[in-house]
Amino acid sequence: SSDVIHDSCDKAAKGDPNIKFDFCVSSFEGNPKAKTATGVADLVKVAIETAMANATSIGSIISKLLDNKTLDTYARHCLEDCSELYSDAGSSIQSGGKAFEGKDYGTANAEISSAMDAPDTCEEQFKEKKGIVSPLTKENNNFFQLLA
Secondary structure, three states: OHHHHHHHHHHHHHHOOOOOHHHHHHHHHOOHHHHOOOOHHHHHHHHHHHHHHHHHHHHHHHHHHHOOOOOOHHHHHHHHHHHHHHHHHHHHHHHHHHHHHOOOHHHHHHHHHHHOHHHHHHHHHHOOOOOOOOOOHHHHHHHHHHHO
């Protein structure tokens, strides 16, 4: 199974400059379901499950950040937008997973690709106002990598 992970991550990283080989391998090797994968399809299922869990986790992080009563108004607005973006991303990933299970790979690709907009859009809006720093940079980068 380690060969399946390494081979798949190697092909993915060589085919897309946005995919980091080491991140790909470590995210799969840290997941018990991926260790029993016998092919790419098994890894895709694991990646979809992991991305769903990650979108939910980021939503929880955002909720905790929004609990801060002293949060800058602009930053609060950005976080509220990010919350909606990740909620939508979760729905897209879920739809993409169902499409993948049904072997509708075109729809699966479209749904998963649309979820990839969430971390970039979330991150970019923080940069629009000087002095505001995204508290979600790491999470946004990791989420993008999970979907890439």
